Amino acid sequence: MSDWTTEEDRQLQQLYGDGACSWESVADNMADRTAEGCRKRFHRLEPDDDLVVDAAEVLTDEVTWQERLSVAKSVQRIRKGDELTAPIAERTIITDKPFGIWFTADWHLGSVGTDMDTWQQHMARFFGIDNLSMFLVGDMIANIATHKFVLPVFQQVMTPEEQGLLIGSILKDLVDRKKLEAVVLTEEHDQRDARMSGVSFLRQIVRPLKSKIAFLDNRGQVIFWIGPDKDNLIAYVVHACHKSRYNSFLNALHASSREARLDIMANVVVTAHTHRPAMGWYNWMQGLHDVLQFADQDIILGEEVFCIQCGTYEQHAQYGLQMYGSLPTPKVQGLVFDPHKRNIEMAKSFDAMEKLLKV
Secondary structure: OOOOOHHHHHHHHHHHHOOOOOHHHHHHOOOOOOHHHHHHHHHHOOOOOOOOOOHHHHHHOOOOHHHHHHHHHHHHHHHHHHOOOOOEEEEEEEOOOOEEEEEEOOOOEOEOOEOHHHHHHHHHHHHOOOOEEEEEOOOOEOOOOOOOOOHHHHOEOOOHHHHHHHHHHHHHHHHHOOOEEEEEOOOOOOOOOHHHHOOOHHHHHHHHHOOOOEEEOOEEEEEEEEEEEOOEEEEEEEEEEOOOOOOOOOOOOHHHHHHHHHOOOOOEEEEOOOOOOEEEEEEOOHHHHHHHHHOOOOOOOOOEEEEEEOOOOEOOOHHHHHHHOOOOOOOOOEEEEOOOOOOEEEEOOHHHHHHHHOO
16 A cells, blocks of 8 residues: 555545545545545544645654653553552551550441341440441442352342442441541452452442541551650551451461461451451560560560451351351450550450440
8 A cells, every 4th residue: 555645635634524424435535545544544644734744754653662661650650649548558546545446347238148237236336435446347348240159149138339339328427427447448349340340339439538548458557556645656557358368267366367477567467258256366476576675676576466357247148158157146346555555455345345445
C-alpha cells in the first residue's frame, strides 16, 4: 500500500466530515484504500492539521524507553494515591483511662444463617460502653455472586449490592460515634467477586471513610499510640490477618501463633476466617527480651503476645455447616490497654471489659 498523499488526506477529512455513515462508505470513495486503513489514517491526523506533516515522519517516530517508564511511574503514583488499604497504619488514642478494643469478624450480614439478634444485642451493648472501640477483622457481609456451588449463592437474604449498602451505613455510624479503629477488607467474602472482575463494590462504598479509619487488605499492622497526652504515648502493635495459611482444626490458636512468629514486633495477633473463637497469650522470645532489658536497651521485643481467633455470627447456614460443622455461640473477645504503662488485659465479655475500663 502506497503512502498517503496530501490530497488523499484532504479527501479523507472531507468525506468523514460530511457525515459518512461508516468507514466502509469512506473507503468506497477512495481508490485502493480499505475501511480500516482510512480509520487509522484519520485518527493520526490532528483536528487542525494543515496537512503539511510528512506521513513518513509520523509513522517512523519512536517512543524511547525513558518516556514509557515515565508514563508507567506516573500511573503508579496515581494508583498508589488512590489505594484504599495500606500494609501499616497508625492510630493515636489520647486518653487518661484504660482503652479497650473489641476484636470481631465474620459477621456475614446477609446470610440466611446469621444470628442477627445476637449481633444486634452485642452492638447495642458495645455502643453503651465508654472508651471501647472496635477492630473489625473481615467478612462483614456474605456477598456471593460467583461460586463453584449454587447453595451459598441461594442462602443470601439480600443481594450483594444491598449487603454492601448495609455495611457501608453501619461503618459510617461507627465512625460518626468514634467507635471504629480499623477494618480488614478480605478477599474471602467482602471482595470474593472482585477477584473475578477486578472491581470491588464494597471498596467504593467505604472509600469516603479512608481518612478516618485504618483499612488493611487481609494482612497488616496497626500501631496504636495510647497515652494521656501526645508527649506520653505507648506503642501497641496489632498484627491482623483475616485468612491465614496456617489454620488448623486441631488448634484454634494455631493461625495466630504462627502469624506471631512471622511478626515478632506485634503485641497482639488477631486472625479470623475459621469461625472458631479462641484467646490466649504466651511469652515469645522471652530470652531476647531479658537480654535487652539487662542491657538497658530501649527496644521492645519479646514480652507477652496476645493471640485472638475471632468467631462468627453465621451459625445456621447449610453450606457453613457442611464446611465447618456445628459452631459455638458468638463470643466477645476484647483487650484493654493501659495508657500509663505497657500492660494488656484480656476480657471475654462486655461485662469484663467494662469492669477493666472503669479501673
